[in-house]
Amino acid sequence: MPYWRLSGYYFFYFASLGALVPYWGLYLQDRGFDALAIGQLLAILYATKIVAPLVWGQLADRSGRRMPLVRLAALLSVVLFGLIFIGEGFWATALAMALFSFFWNASLPQLEAVTFNHLRRRPTRYALVRVWGSVGFVLVVVALGMALHAQSFAILPWWVLALLLGIWLTSLMIPDSAPVRAQDAEPRIGALLRRPAVLAFFTTCLLMQLAHGIYYAFYSIHLEANGYGTDAVGGLWALGVVAEVAIFLVMHRLLERFGARRVLLWSLALAVVRWLVIGAWVELLWLQVLAQLLHAATFATFHAAAIHWVHHAFPGRTQGRGQALYSALSFGAGGAAGSLIGGLLWEDAGALATFGGAALASALAWVLAWGWVDRPSSALLRHA
Structure with a gap:
């Protein structure tokens, strides 16, 4: 079981969450958006979390191959997050967040399935892999909080971009796995x-x-x-x-x-x-x-x-x-x-x-x- 490669993905994925959840609203506020606009923009992250996993889950189950889709989703989230740096105003920011978060939210459920397939007869050991996501979250919340105290919110998108890049790079190292078959008819x-x-x-x-x-x-x-x-x-x-x-x-x-x-x-x-x-x-x-x-x-x-x-x-x-x-x-x-x-x-x-x-x-x-x-x-x- 590729423990450290799977753990690396969880580390970077939840580290990116640690950058976005506590600080993204403050970043939008720093860019001049009012409370209503901030609420609408943050709601996009939830909306894509509803749709994206279902679409990509259907594709993964039909193809039987999950890691190529995880890698593609991770790469597209990196590329499309770049729109944050060039977009101005509400609609440009909304478009960038919708496109990036659609692919960012798509990959995790498929990686969860791959993790359990690698665990095989030891599914209860999932938490020992997932714990590294929590470690990544804590480290980034603390480190980024200190960095933002000393610098402007302009550094936040660069942190997020680096963490998204880490997700993609670790996904390249994780081998795919065949789904575990049920004993009876599927x-x-x-x-x-x-x-x-x-x-x-x-x-x-x-x-x-x-x-x-x-x-x-x-x-x-x-x-x-x-x-x-x-x-x-x-x-x-x-x-x-x-x-x-x-x-x-x-x-x-x-x-x-x-x-x-x-x-x-x-x-x-x-x-x-x-x-x-x-x-x-x-x-x-x-x-x-x-x-x-x-x-x-x-x-x-x-x-x-x-x-x-x-x-x-x-x-x-x-x-x-x-x-x-x-x-x-x-x-x-x-x-x-x-x-x-x-x-x-x-x-x-x-x-x-x-x-x-x-x-x-x-x-x-x-x-x-x-x-x-x-x-x-x-x-x-x-x-x-």
Whole structure:
């Protein structure tokens, strides 16, 4: 298994996310865009995350070859991001972001499928590869934050371009892999999607990421509104990702001992606690530290268990579309819905109601997972 080559891809991919998520809105603000325009431009990243994985997942499953498509998507994201340097105004920036992010968002789900195919009989070891993405995220958030403190926001696109180039270069070193075949006849994707367990699983993921969409959009604003300085805000964000890294290192043991279903249920239950603590007791630093440590459960363990579940529920040539659906419905549609709903709640009802909405979404997801999401098995796939 090409561990370091796969880990290198995750490192650069999530490092690029670490450059974009905390700082891209500030970069757009520095370029003179108002709040409405910034919101619309950032929404493009979510919109392409919904569409791109589905399109490329279909292409990958039909061809049976994933890495050529991953490499092509990575290269086109580098080339098209260059439009950021020459475009002026809202529409030119929107076009550049739409084109670059379409290909940037297309490649990761296919690389997830390739990773699991390389892992073969050790799928629970996925987290030991994925952890390097979290390491890349933390390093770039800290290093770029220091660089931006000393220099202007004009350096940000160059950082992003360098990281996108790193994604493409590492993709060239990763060998393709044949999809793992199911023991029984390979199911049809349409039949799989009609299974109650699969429908409940994807709805659970959407609700969980809806809650995280609220968190990503309003956590920093919530802290600053309650007297936290930028250093404290940054420290709490970093603490959450450090906790994520730590749990990824032992995630394979948790999955082997408890299975994906139990891990999902515990992650969702702890998410309810986390959002309520953030919303109700923001003035207590020690509780906010605890809430950020719970990022290990609400993101890391949930994501690793969900990816594991998808890998087993979508065998053979359905893998690419299964991973694409997970990415599109959770991080795409769920994240976009969370940002929108959070904005409405924040404006009309305040912080407690906003994070209470996140807790409610996670609680509904727990009910769905408990009632309908079981471990993928031959019973789930038989006659699909």
